[in-house]
Amino acid sequence: MMTSCYKRLSLRLSLCLGLIALIGFSPAVHALRIHYSETRFDELKACDAMAYTGDRDGFTQCVEPLLDHEDVLLRADAAAALGDVRNANKWYREAAAQSEDPRIKTHWAQLYIDTHQLSDAISLYREVLLMNADYTPALIGVAEATMQSFEGAAKESLQQVVLKNPDNVKALILLARIEIELQNLTRARGLLNRAEPLLEAQGLPLLEVYALRAGVQLLEAKPIDEWVNKALAYNPNYGDIYAIPAHYYIITYRYREAVNLYQKAVDTDPLLATAHRDLGINFLRINNVFSARYHLQQAYELDPFDAQTVNTLRFLDKADAMQISSVDVPDPDNAERTLGRVLFRLDKEDVDSLEPYVIDLATRAVQVFSKRYDFTLKQPMIVELYHEHDDFAVRTVSTPGIGLLGVTFGYLTAMDSPKARAQGDFHWGSTLWHEIAHVFTLEASDHLLPRWFSEGLSVYEEWQTGPLPNRELPIDTLIALAKQQFLPIRQLDWGFVRPSYNGQVHVSYMQAGLICDFIAQEWGHQALVSMLKSFAKGESTNSALLKAIQMDGQEFDVLFNEHIESLYGELSRSLDEYQVAGKQIGRAVNAEDWVSVEYLAEDFIEQYPQRVGPGNGYEVLAHAQRQQNDIEKAIQTLLTWQSLGGHNPSTLQELIRALREAGREAQAARIMEALNWVSPYNEEEHQWLGEYYLSTNNAAKALREFDALEGLQADDPATALLGKARASLLLGENAKAKRQVLYALENAPFYRQAQRLLLELNEGEQVD
Amino acid sequence: MVFTASLETLVKINSTIFSLSLLSLLFAVSEVALAKSMGIVVSGLGGSAQYEEQFVEQGQTIVDGLRSLENDASAFTWLSANDATKENILAELSKPAVKNADVFFLVLLGHGVSNAEGWWFNLSGPDLNSNDLVTALNQITAPKQVVVAATSASGALLPVLSQPGRAVVTATKSGGEINAVRFPQYVAEALLSANADADRNELLTLAELWRYANSKTQEYYKKEKLLASEHARINSANLESLVIAKMGALKAAKDNPEVAELLDQRLQLEAAFLSLKAKKTALGITRFYEQLEPLLIDIAVLQQKIDAATGWVEP
Numbered sequence A: 001m002m003t004s005c006y007k008r009l010s011l012r013l014s015l016c017l018g019l020i021a022l023i024g025f026s027p028a029v030h031a032l033r034i035h036y037s038e039t040r041f042d043e044l045k046a047c048d049a050m051a052y053t054g055d056r057d058g059f060t061q062c063v064e065p066l067l068d069h070e071d072v073l074l075r076a077d078a079a080a081a082l083g084d085v086r087n088a089n090k091w092y093r094e095a096a097a098q099s100e101d102p103r104i105k106t107h108w109a110q111l112y113i114d115t116h117q118l119s120d121a122i123s124l125y126r127e128v129l130l131m132n133a134d135y136t137p138a139l140i141g142v143a144e145a146t147m148q149s150f151e152g153a154a155k156e157s158l159q160q161v162v163l164k165n166p167d168n169v170k171a172l173i174l175l176a177r178i179e180i181e182l183q184n185l186t187r188a189r190g191l192l193n194r195a196e197p198l199l200e201a202q203g204l205p206l207l208e209v210y211a212l213r214a215g216v217q218l219l220e221a222k223p224i225d226e227w228v229n230k231a232l233a234y235n236p237n238y239g240d241i242y243a244i245p246a247h248y249y250i251i252t253y254r255y256r257e258a259v260n261l262y263q264k265a266v267d268t269d270p271l272l273a274t275a276h277r278d279l280g281i282n283f284l285r286i287n288n289v290f291s292a293r294y295h296l297q298q299a300y301e302l303d304p305f306d307a308q309t310v311n312t313l314r315f316l317d318k319a320d321a322m323q324i325s326s327v328d329v330p331d332p333d334n335a336e337r338t339l340g341r342v343l344f345r346l347d348k349e350d351v352d353s354l355e356p357y358v359i360d361l362a363t364r365a366v367q368v369f370s371k372r373y374d375f376t377l378k379q380p381m382i383v384e385l386y387h388e389h390d391d392f393a394v395r396t397v398s399t400p401g402i403g404l405l406g407v408t409f410g411y412l413t414a415m416d417s418p419k420a421r422a423q424g425d426f427h428w429g430s431t432l433w434h435e436i437a438h439v440f441t442l443e444a445s446d447h448l449l450p451r452w453f454s455e456g457l458s459v460y461e462e463w464q465t466g467p468l469p470n471r472e473l474p475i476d477t478l479i480a481l482a483k484q485q486f487l488p489i490r491q492l493d494w495g496f497v498r499p500s501y502n503g504q505v506h507v508s509y510m511q512a513g514l515i516c517d518f519i520a521q522e523w524g525h526q527a528l529v530s531m532l533k534s535f536a537k538g539e540s541t542n543s544a545l546l547k548a549i550q551m552d553g554q555e556f557d558v559l560f561n562e563h564i565e566s567l568y569g570e571l572s573r574s575l576d577e578y579q580v581a582g583k584q585i586g587r588a589v590n591a592e593d594w595v596s597v598e599y600l601a602e603d604f605i606e607q608y609p610q611r612v613g614p615g616n617g618y619e620v621l622a623h624a625q626r627q628q629n630d631i632e633k634a635i636q637t638l639l640t641w642q643s644l645g646g647h648n649p650s651t652l653q654e655l656i657r658a659l660r661e662a663g664r665e666a667q668a669a670r671i672m673e674a675l676n677w678v679s680p681y682n683e684e685e686h687q688w689l690g691e692y693y694l695s696t697n698n699a700a701k702a703l704r705e706f707d708a709l710e711g712l713q714a715d716d717p718a719t720a721l722l723g724k725a726r727a728s729l730l731l732g733e734n735a736k737a738k739r740q741v742l743y744a745l746e747n748a749p750f751y752r753q754a755q756r757l758l759l760e761l762n763e764g765e766q767v768d
Numbered sequence B: 001m002v003f004t005a006s007l008e009t010l011v012k013i014n015s016t017i018f019s020l021s022l023l024s025l026l027f028a029v030s031e032v033a034l035a036k037s038m039g040i041v042v043s044g045l046g047g048s049a050q051y052e053e054q055f056v057e058q059g060q061t062i063v064d065g066l067r068s069l070e071n072d073a074s075a076f077t078w079l080s081a082n083d084a085t086k087e088n089i090l091a092e093l094s095k096p097a098v099k100n101a102d103v104f105f106l107v108l109l110g111h112g113v114s115n116a117e118g119w120w121f122n123l124s125g126p127d128l129n130s131n132d133l134v135t136a137l138n139q140i141t142a143p144k145q146v147v148v149a150a151t152s153a154s155g156a157l158l159p160v161l162s163q164p165g166r167a168v169v170t171a172t173k174s175g176g177e178i179n180a181v182r183f184p185q186y187v188a189e190a191l192l193s194a195n196a197d198a199d200r201n202e203l204l205t206l207a208e209l210w211r212y213a214n215s216k217t218q219e220y221y222k223k224e225k226l227l228a229s230e231h232a233r234i235n236s237a238n239l240e241s242l243v244i245a246k247m248g249a250l251k252a253a254k255d256n257p258e259v260a261e262l263l264d265q266r267l268q269l270e271a272a273f274l275s276l277k278a279k280k281t282a283l284g285i286t287r288f289y290e291q292l293e294p295l296l297i298d299i300a301v302l303q304q305k306i307d308a309a310t311g312w313v314e315p
Helices: A014-024 A042-054 A056-068 A071-079 A085-098 A102-114 A118-131 A136-147 A153-164 A169-181 A185-203 A206-218 A225-232 A242-248 A253-266 A273-285 A290-301 A307-319 A348-372 A389-397 A428-444 A451-464 A476-483 A490-497 A504-523 A525-536 A540-551 A553-573 A575-590 A594-607 A618-629 A631-643 A649-661 A664-677 A683-695 A698-710 A716-729 A734-747 A751-761 B005-017 B020-033 B049-067 B086-093 B130-138 B156-159 B183-192 B206-223 B247-252 B259-277 B284-312
Strands: A323-331 A334-347 A381-384 A408-409 A412-416 B036-042 B078-079 B101-109 B110-113 B117-119 B146-151 B166-170 B204-207 B242-245
Touching: A042 A056, A042 A618, A042 A664, A056 A136, A056 B166, A071 A085, A071 A102, A085 A102, A085 A683, A102 A118, A102 B078, A118 A136, A118 B005, A136 A169, A153 A169, A206 A242, A206 B146, A206 B204, A225 A242, A242 A253, A242 A273, A242 A504, A253 A273, A273 A307, A290 B146, A307 A389, A323 A348, A334 A348, A348 A428, A348 A698, A381 A428, A389 A408, A389 A412, A389 B049, A412 A428, A412 A525, A412 B242, A428 A451, A428 A525, A428 B204, A451 A490, A451 A504, A451 A525, A451 A540, A451 A683, A451 B242, A476 A504, A476 A553, A490 A504, A490 A540, A490 A553, A490 B020, A504 A525, A504 A540, A504 A553, A504 B206, A525 B078, A525 B206, A540 A553, A540 A575, A618 A631, A618 B146, A631 A649, A631 A664, A631 B130, A649 A664, A649 A683, A664 A683, A683 A698, A698 A716, A716 A734, A716 A751, A734 A751, A734 B036, A751 B284, B036 B049, B036 B086, B049 B078, B049 B101, B049 B183, B049 B242, B078 B086, B086 B130, B117 B130, B117 B156, B130 B156, B146 B156, B156 B166, B166 B206, B204 B206, B242 B247, B247 B259, B247 B284, B259 B284
Parallel strands: A334 A381, A381 A412, B036 B078, B036 B101, B101 B146, B146 B166
Antiparallel strands: A323 A334, A408 A412, B110 B117, B204 B242
C-alpha cells in the first residue's frame, strides 16, 4: 500500500541527505550488488555468496550476527548490507571519527550511492583522494558516481585505473558498461572477456557479466536467452538479468521493448525496486499512466530514498489536473480520410491561450511528415506541454533541472510550454515541430535509427518545413568547426551520448542537421527516407549510406567537409575579426554615432547574413536607421531579419508597431502570427489580430485569437467574449453570438460595444 | 422571442431585492456626485533620467485621472521635480481645504527606503519619513482617505498608516523589498485602460485599480521568469465604493444635470443587475439568462440616452 509520504519529500535530490536523518531505517531492497571490492570483509564475503545465489534468508541470518561485531566498520557494512541505513550511516561516521583508514569513507560513500546521493558520495571519495590520490577504490567510486550522471570524464578515469590495475574487475565491468552505451560493442566484449576469468578466479559470480553480454546482444538485435538462462540457473531471482539490458533499449529509444524486459525483471524479482521504478517511468513514456503509478508505488515502498521515484509520483499527482483534448487530423489530399488522432495534454492555465496554436501546428506537422516519411500514425500521438519546467523535466527524466526543451518517446512528445521560460526564451513552435518530426522518424524506423540521424532529421525539418526559417549556426558550432571538432559520421552518436567538451551535444545537433540537409540537397529528400528504411531493418550508418547515396561513411565525410568548408570555412577562420567587428558596433552605439553604426552593421551582416539571433546585425541596423528617421529602411531591415528567422519578441513587436503606423496591416498581421510562435501571451497582439481577422472576414482565425485572449484575460473576459460573439455572427451563428454577448455583458454590463451588438441582435439588424 | 422590460417594471420587480450592494452603490455614486474630493500626487526624486521621466509621466497620468472627479482641477495638487520637497508636501497636507475634504487622496511615486527606525521617501532636500506622514495624515479629517504609496520598501508604511476609513495601498509587502517597483506603472496604466474598468461603468474604483495593477505586476514577473521583488498590498476591504476616477463619457459630462438624472436611473439598473447576479445559482442558468437579457437591454438603451446627453463619441 502506497503511503502519501512521498508528497512530503522534496523534488531535490540533495535533500535526501536529510531523509536519512529523518527516516533513518529503510527496508529498501536494492538490486543485488555484487561486491567486487578487494576491501570487502571476509566475514561478509561468506554471506554474499548466499545472496548471489538468491538465498536471501540465509544471507540475512548470516549477516545479522555481524551487527554486534567489535569492528565498527564491519558493523556498518553489515547494517548497509541489511538495508539498515540509519545504523550504517551512524557507524560509518563513528568509524571515520576514529580512524583515517581510507576503506571507511569509500564504504560509506557506497552507502550514499545505494541511496542515490551521488554528490555526497563523490565528496567522500574526494576526501579519501585528498589523503591518497592513487587510492583505487576511491578513483573507481568517483567514476561510478559520475557515470550515473552521464559525465564523459568517467570513461577516461576508468581507463587510467585499468591501465595501472589491469586486473581490477570492477573497473573493467564499469568500463564495459560505458562502451556498450557508446555502442563500441567489440571493445565492450573484450573487457568482459578480460573480467570473466578474473571473477572466476576470485570466486565471484558472473551474473553482471551475463547481463551486460545480454545487453550487447540486444544492441546487435540478437536473442538474449543464452545469458538469461545462465544467470537464472545461478540465481533464479536475479531480476537484473532483464533490467540491465533493458537500459540499452532505453538509450536506443525502444521504450516498448524496455517495458517488456522490466516487466520480466519484476516478475523474476518482485523486490527489485529499481526495476519497478524504471518500469513505472517507461510505462509513463508510452502513456500507460495506471501501470506507471502502480509500479512507481511499488518502487517507493521498496526504496523511499530514490528521488526519481518520488519525483515521478509527485508529478503524477499534478498531471491528473491537466486538461486533455484531441483532434483527428484530416488528410489534405482526401477529405474523407484521417491521418491519425492527436491527444493534447496541457496545463489548465495554458489551455485557452495555447491550445489553438498547438492544435494548428500539430495538425500541419502530421500532414507534412506523413507524406515526407511515407508513414501513417498507427496509434494516437500525444503532445504534452508543461508550464513548469521542472514538471516537464520530471516527466521525461524523473529529475528536475535538465536543460532540455522537449523530449519524444515514440508516440508521446513532451516539452516546455512558452510559460515555462522567460518570454521569448525559445521558439516553441520550432521545438514542437522538431519533436513531432521525432515521432515520425522514430516510429517509421521502429526506434532503430541512431541518435545522430534522429536529431539530424528533426533539425533538418525545422529548417526545411518548420514554422521558423532560421538557419543560423551558433557561434559555438562555428568555433567547433574551426577547431576541427566535427566528428566523423560514424562516431557522431558519441557527441550526444558521451560528450567530451562543453557544448558538444549542441554542436552535434547542428552537425547532424547539416549532414541531413546536405544529403537532401545533393541526393534529394528521398535519400534520407531510404536511410530511414535501412535503419528500420537494423542496418548500420555505413550500410544505410551505401544504399542511399552509394558511398560509405569515410567517403561521405570527405564530401561533407568540403561542403561545410565552402559554406562556413572562411567565416569560422575569421571569427576573431568578426567578433571584433561586433564590438566596434557596440562602441559606435554607445557613442550614438548612427551613421557609423549603419555602415558597420551592414558590413557585419554581410559577413554572416544568416545570423539573426542574439548579437545579430539587423536589429542594431534597424535601430540606427530609426535614429536617422529612415523608418521605411528600418522596416525593410527588420522584415529581412524576420524572413531569415529573427524572432526576438520585443523587436517583432516594434516591427508590428511600425507596420501598423505605416498602415501595412496585412504585413503587421503576418508578423503577429510569427510572434505567437515565440511569445503567445501578448494580450494586445491577440486583440488586434482578432479585430484584424474580423475586418477581413476570417472568422475562424478571429475566434482562435479571441479564445487565446480570453485565456489571458481571466479577470476581464468581456473584450474576448465580445470578439467571439462577433466572430460567431460572421459565421452566421446568431444564437451563439447572443449567448457570448450576454456573457460579455454579464462581466461588464456597461460595455458599450457589447450593448450595441445585443441591441442589434435583438432587433435582427445586420451588424457592421 | 425578444425579452424587453421597461425601466419602471424592472424597478418594481426588483424593488424587494435591493440589497446592501444597492445602498453601497448609491453611496458610491452620490459620493462621486456630491462629495468633495481633494488630494496630492507626488513624483519623488528619480536619481536617474530614466526614473525621473517615469515618475513624472506616472504622476501626470494619475493626477489627470483624479482630477476627473472634480470640476476644479486645483482640488488635486501635483508636486514633482524641485517642487516635490518635504516642506511643500507637508504644507499641502496642512491646508484647511485638504484637511476638511470628504474624500482625501495621497499618491506617492518614487524611491523609498526603510530600516528599523522607519521609512523614507526620497525627495529634493530632506526626505519625508513615516513619522512626518503619520503626523500630517492624522490632521486630515476626511472620513474617507486613500493613500497609495507606490514606492520601493513602501510595505513598511502599511501597519503605520492603516486606520479605519483609510485605505492604504503599498507597492511592496514590507520594507525589505527595496528594488525599484513596477506597480506604479500599472496604476497609471489602469487610469488609461478601459480594461481596468472591468464592469465598464466608467467609474474606476479602488478595487478595480488594485486588481488591474496587482495582476499586471505579478504577470510581468511571471512572464519574464523573474523572482518577484515586489508584492503589492492593500489594507481595506471596502474598496468597491471608493471611486478613483471617472472615465469616458462620465469624465466628459462633468456636472451636467441631465446626465446626473440619467445616471441616477442607471444606478438603479446597476443595482438590479448586481442583485440578479447574486441570485444566479439559485435561479439556475436558464432562468438567470432569461431575466438578465431584458435587464441588459434596458441598461443598453439607457446608456445610449446618456451618450446622447453627453455627446459622447466612441474614440
